[in-house]
Structure formats: structure tokens, C-alpha cells
Amino acid sequence: MPKVGQTGIKGQSQTWSVYLVYCSDGSLYTGISTDPVRRLAEHNSGRGAKYTRSRLPVTLHHVETVGSLSDALKREAAIKRMHRWEKLVLGKF
Secondary structure, X not given: OOOOOOXXXXXXXXXXXXXXXXXXXXXXXXXXXXXXXXXXXXXXOOOOOHHHHOOOOEEEEEEEEEEXXXXXXXXXXXXXXXXXXXXXXXXXX
């Protein structure tokens, strides 16, 4: 299995997404992935981020396709700096 990075199998460029999940305790978690739906399943199975393990189940609140890993990391940082209400508006919640 190839390592997570800029390219996937046979050197094809991967498209990265930033996602925001709503946790069962009402908190929000932001992350990046090349497959947000798979990543949501990982979170809900307890194999996702440590933060979400005690806050299950989580639901997908917002997804943005941003392109490169660098762009995804920058957008993730920008979202994490937002106020809670701004994050909720992102998903039109």
C-alpha cells in the first residue's frame, strides 16, 4: 500500500479534501483526507482520530475538495482558526 502523499498508485495525483465532522457531544472536528467518506467510517469505527473516539458517533458536516496536500493543510489550519459559529455556517447547520 502506498504511503499517504501527493501521488497515489502509478504516480497519479490525488485530490485532497478538508472535512468537518459533528461529534455526539456537540463538538466539531476538522481533518483532511483523500476519501472523506472512508475517513468518516474510520472515525465511527473507533480507528479515527483520538479526539473522536470518545465522541462517537460523528456525522459528516462539511467537505471541501481543495486539490493538493499543501492546500488541504492550509485550509484545515484556516478552519481550525475560525469561531464555532463560522464553522457551523460552513455546513449550513
